[in-house]
Amino acid sequence: MSFRLAGCRPAVLNAVALVVALSASVAFAQNTKAPAATKAPAAAASTTKPASAATAPAAATPTAAAAHDDNWMMSTKPGDATSGQGKAAACGACHGMDGNSTDPQYPKLAGQHEMYIAHQLHNFKSGERQNAIMLGMSTPLSDQDMRDIAAYFAGKQPLPGVADQALVERGQKLYREGDPDRGIPACMACHSIDGRGNPGAMYPQLTSQHAQYIEAKLKDFQSGTTWGHEAHAQIMPTVAKNLDPQDIAALASYIEGLHVADHGTAAASP
Secondary structure (H helix, E strand, O other), rough: OOOOOOOOOHHHHHHHHHHHHHHHHHHHHHOOOOOHHHHHHHHHHHOHHHHHHHHHHHHHHHHHHHHHHHHHHHHOOOHHHHHHHHHHHHHHHOOOOOOOOOOOOOOOOOOOOOHHHHHHHHHHHHOOOOOHHHHHHHOOOOHHHHHHHHHHOOOOOOOOOOOOHHHHHHHHHHHHHEEHOOOOOOHHHHHOOOOOOOOHHHHHHOOOHHHHHHHHHHHHOOOOOOOOOOHHHHHHHHEEEEOOOHHHHHHHHHHHHOEOHHHHOOOHOO
């Protein structure tokens, strides 16, 4: 999911100021702790296993970071859509004021799960998901801001897309059945038959998403791009590597045509 928030020059300036302030504080902290650091080699030399002592901090760091990333939303309240509407105003130029982007290079956010949107914003801010624009846009946001923005878009209805009828058969087969002989699982196993996804497992909604965006992301996954360190973030690169260009085009088109019909009936094609 790629975010690009427009009309946000003040936010960018705030982000730059924040980065400068953080850099200054880090430099100050390093200078004040310099004497203690000079004593470390002597302490290590006095131990019988200096190699273990030297590598222990490095091994502990990823674990601490992972715990932080997994639990950061525990300190926030559920998103407030009313508050989120104002905070999401800058998002409208790219993603649409109601989350239905008109430019297919930007994803529709309407109806996307609150936790998923907030988690991706957090990934942009932390650098787990690489995007220079979104790094700048997400940096000034607090964890609660992310939840509020996500709640606003989650409450919107995605506008249905249209699939290319020439690609529906192939796309539907891959989406519903996969291709076990080539190691391709059915997409609906994670994203559901109508593309609604699974918010608890952090599998995003795909319903009516732009084919151009889906195709671009599948190609990114195919090249090894990941959106985090969690287990669920490692799934798509493994799946996408087995897709050929025709598979990607068919799946992307089929997904754009996915929508939920009246009375909760899934419509597999437009």
